[in-house]
Amino acid sequence: AELFLKVISLERKAPRKAELSFRLAEIYRRSGQFLDAISTLDGIAFEDLHPDLQLASKKLRDLMLEKNDCKVMFKELL
Numbered sequence: 001a002e003l004f005l006k007v008i009s010l011e012r013k014a015p016r017k018a019e020l021s022f023r024l025a026e027i028y029r030r031s032g033q034f035l036d037a038i039s040t041l042d043g044i045a046f047e048d049l050h051p052d053l054q055l056a057s058k059k060l061r062d063l064m065l066e067k068n069d070c071k072v073m074f075k076e077l078l
Contacts, residue, residue, distance in 0.1 A: 001027050001036075018048035022057060029064050030071070037064045052078060 004024040011017040021044045028037035041061055046054055056077035063072065 001031070001033075014045060014048040015050075018044050018046075019050070019053065022049060022053050025057075025064075026060065029060065030069050032067075032069050034064050034067050034069075 001024060004020060004027065008017055008020045008024065011020060021040055025037045025040040025044070028034070028040060038061070041057060041064070044057070046057070049057065056074065059077045060072075063070070
């Protein structure tokens with residue numbers, strides 16, 4: 001997560017920054033850091049996310065709120 005934070009801070013392209021933030025939120029969720037996961041997800045500019053990631057983020061948010069750290073395949077979120 002620390003490395004992702006560094007990379008995100010250096011990224012200049014908004015869509016790439018949003019994608020990396022989405023991945024960081026998932027890292028936090030999977031490691032049980034649900035408040036960090038939600039905070040990271042809330043900080044993403046959703047208009048910069050690919051439509052598939054927009055859809056997936058809604059379902060991941062539900063998992064975060066449920067405090068569910070289970071492994072989820074991307075295709076299951078679409």
